[in-house]
Amino acid sequence: MPDGPPDGAALRLSVDGRAWTFDGSRPVVVGRDPQCDVQLADPQVSRVHLALRREGRAWLLRDLGSSNGTVVDGTALPEGTVERPLEPGPQHRVRVGGDDGPELLVHYAPAPDPRAAPAVPPAGRREVVIGRDAGCDLVLAADPMVSRRHAAIDVPRPGTAFLRDLGSSNGTYLNGARVTGAAPLRAGDAIGVGSTTVTWDGRAAALPAARTATFSARHLAVATRNGKRLLDDVSFTVRAGQLVAVIGPSGAGKSTLLGALTGLRPAGMGRVTWDGRDLYAEYDHLRHLIGLVPQDDVLHRQLTVRRALGFAARLRLPQDTSAADRDERVRRVLAEVGLSGQIDQRIDSLSGGQRKRTSIALELLTAPQLLFLDEPTSGLDPGLDRQVMEGLRVLADAGRVVLVVTHSVLALDQCDRVLLLAAGGRVAFFGPPEKLLSFFGVPDHAAVFRALDDPGWVDRFAGSTLRRDYVGSTSQASPMPPPAGDAPAPMRPAPVRQLVTLVRRNLAVVAADRLFLALLVGMPVLLAVMAHAFPGEAGLSVRAAAGDPAEAQQRIIVLVVGAALMGAALAVREFVAERPIYRREHAVGLSPAAYLASKVVVVGGAVALQSVAFTLLALAGLPGPDDPRVLPWGRVEIAVAAAAVGVTMAIAALAVSALATSTDQTMPALVALVMGQLVFCGGLFPVAGRAGLEQFAWVLPARAGYAAMASTSQLQPLSGPQPDPLFTPTAARWALDLGVLAAQATVLLLLTAWALARSVARSSGPR
DSSP: OOOOOOOTTOEEEEETTEEEEEOSSSOEEEESSTTSSEEOOOTTSOSSOEEEEEETTEEEEEEOSOSSOEEETTEEOOBSSOOEEEOSSSOEEEEESSTTSOEEEEEEOOOOOGGGSOBOOOTTOOEEEEESSTTSSEEOTTOTTSOSSOEEEEEEETTEEEEEEOSOSSOEEETTEEOOSOEEEOTTEEEEETTEEEEEOSSOEEOOOOOOOEEEEEEEEEEOTTOOEEEEEEEEEEETTOEEEEEOSTTSSHHHHHHHHHTSSOOSEEEEEETTEETTTTHHHHGGGEEEEOSSOOSOTTSBHHHHHHHHHHHHSOTTOOHHHHHHHHHHHHHHTTOGGGTTSBGGGSOHHHHHHHHHHHHHTTOOSEEEEESTTTTOOHHHHHHHHHHHHHHHHTTOEEEEEOSOOTTGGGOSEEEEEETTTEEEEEEOGGGHHHHHTOSSHHHHHHHTTSTHHHHHHHTSHHHHHHTOOOOOSSOOOOOSSSOOOOOOOOHHHHHHHHHHHHHHHHHHOHHHHHHHHHHHHHHHHHHTTSSOSOTTOTTTTTTOOHHHHHHHHHHHHHHHHHHHHHHTTHHHHTHHHHHHHHHTTOOHHHHHHHHHHHHHHHHHHHHHHHHHHHTTTSOOOSSOSSSSOHHHHHHHHHHHHHHHHHHHHHHHHHHOSSGGGHHHHHHHHHHHHHHHSSSSSOOTTOTTHHHHHTTSHHHHHHHHHHHHHTOSOSSSOOSOGGGOOSHHHHHHHHHHHHHHHHHHHHHHHHHHHHHHHHHTSOO
16 A cells, blocks of 8 residues: 555555555564565565454554564563553554664654544433433444444533433443432533443533543551451552562452452552542442452353353343444454464363453453453463463553562563562562562562561662552541441342343253263163162052062162252252353343343253153153043143252252362262151151151151152051051142152252352451
């Protein structure tokens, strides 16, 4: 393309007096090959060295596996893994091919964004509509958390205005408080929509002028109930575009600090601000600006990267986001973390570094301006450790604050600032990484940690010029107030839509796990084969057994215990195994009711089908009940009771899973659950009339399940002794037995819901 001034988001490249301009309609390839868009005839340049491509109004640069590497503004670019966003405006210096390679100057100046123009009520209208749709008066197309028609400002007459939410997924906020109904607007008010803040000047709504925002913590303190200090007077300030590493010995309060900075576990004293706004006071809105990558993976490893992020996008993005927009968002964040080539790869087949980058991509779906990571390089080898930190460097360069808690010191040179916490959660250093060793007067980072045995370093830093230069003034003229209670719960929009998405995700996880799917199908077959090992040909027919109920009793015990075993085995690990996923999704708006219901639907449905199949297979070729009570088919009536037992036991196992703190605790609980059903079902020995024992048996699903099957099979006559009233062979008694199972399931569901809430509350306490 001929040389000319950049227009719109056009890209201008220049080297040694030559210049090129590209409009972004296709990627630009730079290399030594004559077929490249920009040919650099230098031996240090690879034949195909790097590529630049336009995405929206931005340009991204990627090294294509060159021999001598690419350095952008003094930072080496990882080979072929990460696309480096280039900021508009400033001229970027790209060294192509080593220290002596040619220097390529890159510049683009995007056209003015029409979103920045103030929006006033159009002629003939008294309303300003804010949203993602192109037809809105103030268009916020770049914010994925904004609904298509998000909010409206009504201007009934000059000087008077009211703000309304238009049924958005994430709510509308006025000066940090969620809007319900029509809220009066005054000049200078801040309107929060998604991750964006709009200002109202009395006559028009507009985006604030672009500036470099700062993230600041002042005098943070956290203590346990017994008075032990976990954080003590922690203060620091960082700018957007900076990467900060938080290091320190174990127990120094790094994770506690992360909870305080994200607002998930607010500090007992102190303030956290973003761009001058108090995070705790305006948390209801500012939470949309925060992305948190916990130490544990928060994605289902059985799914492909595309499917896992696709389900997350359905849960996190506004419900009016189209499927095409969600897919595009997934592709964009994967390109940003350098995983475009792994989009259709299963997560469990990725390397440790790639899995961590997938977790980062998950948080980038909502375009957070503050990205926090807890031990992202834990368990990675040094090479992957550095690769992850280089990727975080790129994410920070895109204009975010990126703060990473880490034990590793291998890639601190990638960071702009290092925060070193000493024992007791006190700051022993904050500043550029190149000043860390000189401040302590030691040759390596290991010696820094050894030096922290001397508590005097905290006071030395407090009185140092480093603190004055990089922390600034933090004098407390008046005591800092504590945060006003717990953070408000996030909006949990469209629970039915969430339920559908969660059910689809659960089914996808089951279908992707071939071994689990084989066990799911094979277990009722295997149990049915074992059931046929019992002697006798009378099945459940007392008449065929010449009035002897022994064979029917044995077979009913097998059916009841088999259904209980399948229900418990399928559900006992469901919650505890994916607790990190649930905690993170709960924090960003997942409905607990939808989550629990999705598990009951999928697990309960699978167990019901298993139980019915097991019952029919176990009775194949054998006589069924002589005279069923309710349904015209005795085997089906027995199968319904078995399914009820299985589903109730599955819910009981879900409660155990929600209460357990580790998967190791679930196996003993599984054994105890199943053995209890066997012993107290009422088939091995009578439990009716035995004080204490009978009442205990009432809470076990097998007791009512066995009684329902006994009623169907007429294990005791209508007249004569009645050793167990639950066995009475009448339709009313059968219905009562099923009603008991329904009541048990309801109580167990409530217990499970309480245990789920408790598991989240447990994660929110001081650590």
